[in-house]
Amino acid sequence: MEVAIVGGGPAGATAARKLLDGCRDPLRVTLFEEKRGWEKPCGGGLPAKAVRRYPFLTDACHEFTRVREAELVAGNGESARFRLRGPLLVYSRANLNQLLLAKAEGAGASVVSDRIRGVRRDGSRWRLEGRSSTYSADFLILAAGVRTMLRRALTPSLKASDCMLTFGYYTPAVDSVLRIQFFDDFEGYAWAFPRPDHLSVGICGKYGDGSMPELQERLWSFMRQFDYPVRLEDRFSHLLPALDSTSWRSIALAGEQWAMVGDSAGLVDPLTGEGIYFAMRSGELLAEALRAGSPAVYAETVWREFGERLALGARLAPRFYHGKFLGRSSTTRLVEFCSRSPAFMALLQDLFEGSQSYTGLASRVYRTFGKGVFEMAAYAIGRRLHLQRGLPSV
């Protein structure tokens, strides 16, 4: 069988590697990538669960930052700093993409530097129109990211409301703290991710929740607040999938002799914007299903393993970013609670580590709330006594 993969990012490269790794069947995998090893606009952050599943990420490449401390900043300026249970690895995307493509080639995939401009069925085969040549294959994997026009040949395009706008800067500064800034009544956040020799500083906002100039103003105020320098020529901008809950209901991941993985399929957490792990994992699950001769199983496994959780994230996102709790925005309350209550802080650490899923989150918040109220009352009493004794504010 001949498999054509369009796109050599985390999803496509992982699918290629997994299809061929230790495979004895006669299988030819060709991966088409138009910008091999480019610096794809991205924070480049990978949680501990990704390293547990793909240990080669740290064995084979040492150009990443291990971030152990994070800070959440609320719209009112209050902040909560905490230690991550497992380090977050932050890669330059050029390094990460090179590493994953090298792994795919090592397993036997042919990587062709070409841009695929169109795909169509030709009898029982696929025809792919490249810039320089025409190619054909039995099975087509679309792994070309969120902006691809090729999706239209397989399934309806993503709607604007299924995306976030993003933009940011690669900033010449060094820091050891990962920072996330929320804004009141705004579905998105600004971030600063430390990389070995610079920071990736950016902002994402749900489509329709503010124009590009408004995003820019929010990001610049975040950068001014933390003295992050702006180098205008190092600006990046891209779309980020953030499927709304109705789109999760109609998502089509595969059809006759084709499948989509990663951003092309919209497999990103709508609450956090995390997508690299899901891109790699979807590539892997598709490869396993193909090797087992049952590609139809792919969509079911994705749904069971993480799709359902991401769909729940889509329902939570508007409530989390636009909701109010006890008279203040939910994001501000989250920061307040975490800075004052060890029980809430533990919950946040679990969310960052990936050990607390969205399923079960509501009951955990409910359980934590009672304990958290006592801890916050103790914090308030302690603070008042502290001030009464004339000590500096804590």
Ligand SMILES: Cc1cc2nc3c(=O)[nH]c(=O)nc-3n(C[C@H](O)[C@H](O)[C@H](O)COP(=O)(O)OP(=O)(O)OC[C@H]3O[C@@H](n4cnc5c(N)ncnc54)[C@H](O)[C@@H]3O)c2cc1C
């Ligand atoms: C600003 C920003 C910050 C982000 N930060 C994070 C983060 O910190 N952590 C995280 O987990 N996720 C993050 N994400 C999401 C993450 O970048 C994506 O989920 C991830 O890259 C998806 O991988 P992919 O392989 O599906 O697609 P991509 O990485 O987009 O790869 C697609 C590849 O296909 C190639 N291609 C496209 N069209 C063609 C064509 N016609 N022919 C040939 N090649 C083609 C492209 O050149 C590209 O290399 C962020 C996204 C954005 C926009």
